[in-house]
Amino acid sequence: MTRKAVDHLGLRTAMADRVMPMLVAAMSFLAALAIAGTLAASVLAVQWNRNAGAALTVQVPDAGDPAASGPGKRLDAVLALLSKAAGVSAVHVLSAAEMDALLKPWLGSDAGQLAMPVPAVISAEWAGAGQPDGLAASLNAVAPGSLVETGSRWAARVSALTGSLQAAAVSVLVIVAVVAAAVISVATRAGLAQRREAIEIIHGLGALDGDIAGRFASRATLLAAMGGLIGAACALPVLYWLARLAAPFGGVVPAAPVPGVALPVLPLVLWVALPAIPVVAALIGWVTTQFTVRGWLRQLA
Numbered sequence: 570m571t572r573k574a575v576d577h578l579g580l581r582t583a584m585a586d587r588v589m590p591m592l593v594a595a596m597s598f599l600a601a602l603a604i605a606g607t608l609a610a611s612v613l614a615v616q617w618n619r620n621a622g623a624a625l626t627v628q629v630p631d632a633g634d635p636a637a638s639g640p641g642k643r644l645d646a647v648l649a650l651l652s653k654a655a656g657v658s659a660v661h662v663l664s665a666a667e668m669d670a671l672l673k674p675w676l677g678s679d680a681g682q683l684a685m686p687v688p689a690v691i692s693a694e695w696a697g698a699g700q701p702d703g704l705a706a707s708l709n710a711v712a713p714g715s716l717v718e719t720g721s722r723w724a725a726r727v728s729a730l731t732g733s734l735q736a737a738a739v740s741v742l743v744i745v746a747v748v749a750a751a752v753i754s755v756a757t758r759a760g761l762a763q764r765r766e767a768i769e770i771i772h773g774l775g776a777l778d779g780d781i782a783g784r785f786a787s788r789a790t791l792l793a794a795m796g797g798l799i800g801a802a803c804a805l806p807v808l809y810w811l812a813r814l815a816a817p818f819g820g821v822v823p824a825a826p827v828p829g830v831a832l833p834v835l836p837l838v839l840w841v842a843l844p845a846i847p848v849v850a851a852l853i854g855w856v857t858t859q860f861t862v863r864g865w866l867r868q869l870a
């Protein structure tokens with residue numbers, strides 16, 4: 570028959586298993602969301618930078634006029650150059666319907682009715698390094714006034730935005746850890762104050778600071794781990810729901826980490842991070858309690 574551990578210091582009463590676990594659970598829930606936000610920002614940044622950086626747009630004014638050099642029209646000359654240019658692929662001339670759909674928010678449903686000269690627009694994919702300055706010069710030689718743009722400017726803006734989001738998520742993690750440590754420290758000091766007389770007696774009889782701190786740290790570690798487990802469990806369905814909403818923006822739906830097992834659609838990194846939250850919470854609880862109790866005991870000397 571297993572004997573129940575004797576609680577000589579009355580820590581089960583001094584550090585009850587209600588307030589601290591719930592507060593740590595709330596902090597753990599926020600930490601899980603912050604970790605997911607950091608990961609989501611990284612994934613979306615890679616996806617959006619790839620798409621934006623690979624976009625190449627060419628505008629050819631007066632597309633039906635003769636080319637400045639060589640036979641044929643300006644649009645045909647530009648298309649011939651693009652088909653031979655290194656790093657350019659998937660060349661496509663936007664049709665009249667596509668142009669109308671593109672200009673509809675500004676010019677109405679039919680841009681041709683406005684009797685305005687609309688340049689021909691060519692979309693392509695750019696795999697070259699840096700800006701296509703050489704390509705722009707070649708195109709202007711056969712069709713002066715042609716404009717060549719890549720998505721590098723938008724890619725830079727996306728990188729700045731996602732970097733800010735990641736920094737904010739990391740800041741939230743740091744704040745959560747500090748607040749969790751503060752909560753545990755306050756709860757520990759409340760327990761010390763409640764059991765002050767008993768602690769002073771056993772400390773005066775020769776009990777070591779490490780032994781007393783170890784008793785409190787064991788209790789705090791258990792309660793913090795319980796809170797971390799509750800918070801991670803509560804965050805799981807929320808993260809699953811957010812992952813389902815964000816999947817189209819990433820271009821693909823992440824697969825379940827274990828084939829054949831019906832698990833929520835979450836990246837593998839989160840399946841590692843979520844179980845680590847109770848461990849980190851327990852570590853914060855142990856370290857914080859050790860420092861708090863030892864500092865309090867030194868004041869008794």
